[in-house]
Amino acid sequence: MSNKSHSRxxxxxxxxxxxxxxxxFAFLVMAAVLAVMVLAVNKTxxxxxxxxxxxxxxxxxxxxxxxxxxxxxxxxxxTLAFGEKESYTYDAxxxxxxxxxxINTEKVISDKLFSLCIMENFVDYxxxxxxxxxxxKLSNGTMSLFxxxxxxxxxxxxxxxxxxxxxxxxxxxxxxxxxxxxxxxxNAVLVISFYANELSEVFDNPETLSGMQIQLVDGNYxxxxxxxxxEAGTPLSEDIRSRIEGHDSATAMDxxxxxxxxxxxxxxxxxxxxxxxxxxEKNEMKRYIYMAGVIAMVLAAMLGxxxxxLLTKPVKYMVSELDNKASTDRLTGILNKLTFEELAGTTxxxxxxxxxxxxxxxxxxxxxRVNDTLGHAAGDKxxxxxxxxxxxxxxxxxxxxxxxGDEFCVLVNSGAQSEEEFVEHIKNRCQALNxxxxxxxxxxxxxxxxxxxxxxxxxxxxGKSFEELYTACDKAMYRAKKSxxxxxxxxxxxxxxx
Amino acid sequence: MKxxxxxxxxxxxxxxxxxxxxxxxxxxxxxxxxxxxxxxxWGNDTRSEYTLAAIEEFEKLHPDIKxxxxxxxxxxxxxxxxxxxxxxxxTDVMQINVGWLDQYSPDGEGYYDISALADTVDLSNFSEDVxxxxxxxxxxxxxxxxxxxxxxxxxxxxxxKYGIDIPKTWDDxxxxxxxxxxxxxxxxxxxxxxxxxTLVAYGEQLSGKHFYNENNEITFNAKDFQNMIEFYGKMVxxxxxxxxxxxxxxxxxxxxxxxxIGWVSxxxxxxxxxxxxxxxxxxxxxxxxxxxxxxxxxxxxxxxxYAISKNTEHPQEAAILLDYMLNSREMAKYQGIEKGxxxxxxxxxxxxxxxKLSGLQYEASLVMENNEYISSMxxxxxxxxxxxxxxxxxxxxxxxxxxxxxxxEQLYEKYCExxxxxx
Numbered sequence: 001m002s003n004k005s006h007s008r009x010x011x012x013x014x015x016x017x018x019x020x021x022x023x024x025f026a027f028l029v030m031a032a033v034l035a036v037m038v039l040a041v042n043k044t045x046x047x048x049x050x051x052x053x054x055x056x057x058x059x060x061x062x063x064x065x066x067x068x069x070x071x072x073x074x075x076x077x078x079t080l081a082f083g084e085k086e087s088y089t090y091d092a093x094x095x096x097x098x099x100x101x102x103i104n105t106e107k108v109i110s111d112k113l114f115s116l117c118i119m120e121n122f123v124d125y126x127x128x129x130x131x132x133x134x135x136x137k138l139s140n141g142t143m144s145l146f147x148x149x150x151x152x153x154x155x156x157x158x159x160x161x162x163x164x165x166x167x168x169x170x171x172x173x174x175x176x177x178x179x180x181x182x183x184x185x186x187n188a189v190l191v192i193s194f195y196a197n198e199l200s201e202v203f204d205n206p207e208t209l210s211g212m213q214i215q216l217v218d219g220n221y222x223x224x225x226x227x228x229x230x231e232a233g234t235p236l237s238e239d240i241r242s243r244i245e246g247h248d249s250a251t252a253m254d255x256x257x258x259x260x261x262x263x264x265x266x267x268x269x270x271x272x273x274x275x276x277x278x279x280x281e282k283n284e285m286k287r288y289i290y291m292a293g294v295i296a297m298v299l300a301a302m303l304g305x306x307x308x309x310l311l312t313k314p315v316k317y318m319v320s321e322l323d324n325k326a327s328t329d330r331l332t333g334i335l336n337k338l339t340f341e342e343l344a345g346t347t348x349x350x351x352x353x354x355x356x357x358x359x360x361x362x363x364x365x366x367x368x369r370v371n372d373t374l375g376h377a378a379g380d381k382x383x384x385x386x387x388x389x390x391x392x393x394x395x396x397x398x399x400x401x402x403x404x405g406d407e408f409c410v411l412v413n414s415g416a417q418s419e420e421e422f423v424e425h426i427k428n429r430c431q432a433l434n435x436x437x438x439x440x441x442x443x444x445x446x447x448x449x450x451x452x453x454x455x456x457x458x459x460x461x462x463g464k465s466f467e468e469l470y471t472a473c474d475k476a477m478y479r480a481k482k483s484x485x486x487x488x489x490x491x492x493x494x495x496x497x498x
Numbered sequence: 499m500k501x502x503x504x505x506x507x508x509x510x511x512x513x514x515x516x517x518x519x520x521x522x523x524x525x526x527x528x529x530x531x532x533x534x535x536x537x538x539x540w541g542n543d544t545r546s547e548y549t550l551a552a553i554e555e556f557e558k559l560h561p562d563i564k565x566x567x568x569x570x571x572x573x574x575x576x577x578x579x580x581x582x583x584x585x586x587x588x589t590d591v592m593q594i595n596v597g598w599l600d601q602y603s604p605d606g607e608g609y610y611d612i613s614a615l616a617d618t619v620d621l622s623n624f625s626e627d628v629x630x631x632x633x634x635x636x637x638x639x640x641x642x643x644x645x646x647x648x649x650x651x652x653x654x655x656x657x658x659k660y661g662i663d664i665p666k667t668w669d670d671x672x673x674x675x676x677x678x679x680x681x682x683x684x685x686x687x688x689x690x691x692x693x694x695x696t697l698v699a700y701g702e703q704l705s706g707k708h709f710y711n712e713n714n715e716i717t718f719n720a721k722d723f724q725n726m727i728e729f730y731g732k733m734v735x736x737x738x739x740x741x742x743x744x745x746x747x748x749x750x751x752x753x754x755x756x757x758x759i760g761w762v763s764x765x766x767x768x769x770x771x772x773x774x775x776x777x778x779x780x781x782x783x784x785x786x787x788x789x790x791x792x793x794x795x796x797x798x799x800x801x802x803x804y805a806i807s808k809n810t811e812h813p814q815e816a817a818i819l820l821d822y823m824l825n826s827r828e829m830a831k832y833q834g835i836e837k838g839x840x841x842x843x844x845x846x847x848x849x850x851x852x853x854k855l856s857g858l859q860y861e862a863s864l865v866m867e868n869n870e871y872i873s874s875m876x877x878x879x880x881x882x883x884x885x886x887x888x889x890x891x892x893x894x895x896x897x898x899x900x901x902x903x904x905x906x907e908q909l910y911e912k913y914c915e916x917x918x919x920x921x
Contacts, residue, residue: 099897100893100896100897100899103741103743103893103897104893106743114574114577115577117570117574118574118577118578118581119568119578119581120570121567121568121569121570122570122574123543123546125574134746137571137574139542139543139571140542140543140544140747140748140767141542141543141544143746143747143748144748144751144771147748148752176547195546195547195550197550201566
C-alpha cells in the first residue's frame, strides 16, 4: 500500500464527520422546525379555541337578548292594556252588570287590545274571566286546548308574585304556542300568545354558524322550542345538559361539544355545536400547517445538508492533503516509518492466523559508499528510485514504508490461497524486487552496480506481532547480507536466525 | 457559485410561499344574501299553521328567498292592512279581501299589475271570468284563490235527537228553538259579520231588493233596517240565536249550538273536532222566507285574493311566491280546501288526484256552486264599520234603550252621513 491507500482511513473519518454533520444539521433543523410548528399550532389552537368560545358566548348572549327583547315587548304591550281603565275595572263575572253597559264596555276593551296588537303576529290577545267569558281575540286552538278550564288553567300560569304574570308553553303537550299571562284582577287574566315558530326570527343565527343548534329549555331542561322543531317537549340531551347544569350563563368547550347557556326569565337559551364541526376549519388549517411544515423541514434539511457539505468540503480536502503530508516520506513517496509501523502493527494485530501475510525488508548494500563517492544528491536519487521500485513490484494492497535511512519495509497483505502458493508468491516478489533494484541502480549510473539485501518473514509462522515479524525479517535480511549481499533470504530458525 | 446562491434563494422563497409569509391581504367573507320578501294573511290557527309550514317548504325550494310573515285573525288583519296600505308599508305579497280593490285601487294603480309577471305566475290556471274579479282599470290587481259564501251548517246529530228536520226556512228555525231552548241549545249561531249577512239576506228576501244597487248605493231605507233589527231581536229573544256578543266558537263543540252560519272556508275550523267526535254535520240550504227559493238574498264572493304590493322592490321573487301560493302542488297539499275549493286548475286537479275533494267543506262548496239564486257579492257590504253600526243600533233596541223604529232611524241617519244612499 502507498500513501494514497493509507490516507483513505483519515478521509473515511472526515467523511464520517461530514455525514454526521450533515445528518446532525438536518436533524437539528427538522427538530427546530417541528418544535416551532408544534408550538405555533398549539398556540394558534388555544387562541382559536378561546376566540370561538368567546364568539359563541357572544352569540348565545345575543340570542338571549333577542328573546328577552321579544318577551319584554310582549310584556310591555300587555301592561299597556292597563292604560284603559275599563280593562282592569270591568268584571264580566259581576252579576250586577247591566248587560247593555257590559257589551259596550267589552267593546271598548276589545278596541283597546286591537289597537295595541295591531302590528303583532299574536295568536291570542284577550282577557279571560273566571266564567270563561272572553274579551278580545282568543283563537280556536287556545279555546280547544283549555276548553272550559280556560280561566282556571291560565290563572295557574301566573308565577311572578310581584308583576302577577308568567310565561308558559307545552300545556297538554302542545308546544305550538307560547303564552304570556298577566293577572288583571282576581276574576280576570290577560293572555297573549304567539306561534313558537316566531322564535325562528328571534334565534336567527349567522350563516357561518348555521350548524349551531339553538334550544329554549325550561328550568327542568325540557325543550320548549328548538330550531328544527322536533325536540319540543323532549328533555335536553344528557350530553348537553351535563355540561351546563347549574350554570345561568356559561360557555363550555371540550373535545365533543361547544355549549353555551344563558338564562332568560325562568328559561334557558342553549346553543351547542359539535366541536369537530365548529373547528373544522381549524383542523384544515392544522393539516395545512403540518404539510407546509414538513415541506419546510425537508427543504431546510436539504439546505442544511448542502451547506454542511459546502462547509466540510475544504476541510476534507485539507485533511486529505495534511494526511498525505504527515504519513508520507517526502523523498520516496511511500509511508514514513511511524505511519508504516502503525498501519502494519494494527493490521497484524487484527489479523487471523488463517490469513497469509509477509514482511519484506530491503536494505541497500553499502549505501554510504554512494553518498561518499557520488554525493548526497545521488544517494537521494537512489532512495527515491527505490521507492518507485517498491511501488512497481508490490500492489496497492501492500503497505510500503521507508523505515530507516536506506532501509525499506513492505507488509504484503494479499497472496495465494494456500501457504505454498503464498510462499511462492513472496519468493517471486523478492526476485522481482532484486531484479528491479538492479535495473534502477546500474553501474552506468552510479559507477558500480548498487545492490540490496532482502529478508522476508511470514505471518503467523515467523511472528504474529509487528515486532516479532520485524525482528524475524530483519534477521533474515542480515543473513542475506552475511551470505554475500545482493540476494534475499527467508527467515529460517534452522539457519540460525533464531 | 452564483447558481448555488440562486438555488438557495429560490428554496427560501418557495418555503416562505408555502408557509404563507408576507400574505397580508384583507379577509373578506361573503355571506349568502337572501332576498327578503314579506307575506301577509289573515285567518284562524289552522290557516296560520299550514301557511307557515308551506312557507318553510317554499324557503327550502328557493333558498335564495326569505319570506317574512305577518298574520292575525280577521279583525286585526283588516286594521293592520289599512295602516300598512296608507303608510306604504304593505307586504310584498298579501291576502286581500275583494272589497279592498275598490277601497285601495279603484283605478288599478293601488296594487301591482300581476299580468306583467305572467312569465312567472301561471295565469293559464284561471279563466278570464275569474280573473275579472281582480281586474281594476284594465290591470290585474289580484288573483282569486277560491269562491266563498256564508253557509248554514247544521249539526244533524243534534237535530235528529230532537226529531227535527234540517231547517229550510226562518220559520223552521223558530220552531226548532221552541224545542231546543229549554235545554239551553240554540238552533243556530253566528259571529258578527256572518249574522250581519244573514240579516241582510232576510232584509233582501223581505224587501225584494239588493242591499247595494249597481252604483254602489245602499238601497235599504229606515223601514228595511227596522225590519232587520226587529228580526234580529226576535231571533235573540226566542232563543234562535245567542247575542252576537255572546257567540263562542267552542259552543259548537260542546253541542250548545246545533247550527251555525259561517263561511264555506270555516267548515273545518268550526267542525273538525265535532266530526271527529262522530257527529254528523251537513251544509244545509240557505234559509229563506217561506215560499222563496233557497239562495235568495245570499251572496257568494271570491274567498280571498292574493295581490302584490305596487311598492315591492322584488317583483320577481314576489311573483315566484305568488305562483307557489296559487298553483303549486306543495301549497295545494297544505291548504287543501281550507279556503274553499281552489280556483287554480292545477291546484284543484292535484287535490282531486290525492282525494282531498271531499268532506264538509267540499259539500258546502257544492251547495254554493249549485245554487242558482245566490248573488255575486258587492264587497262594500263587508265593511266592518257598516255592520258594527248595525249591531250597536240593534243593541239599543234589544236592551230597551230605544224602540226599533228609533234605532233604525238613528242607524239610517248614520249611514246617510257615511255612505252613498239611493234616493
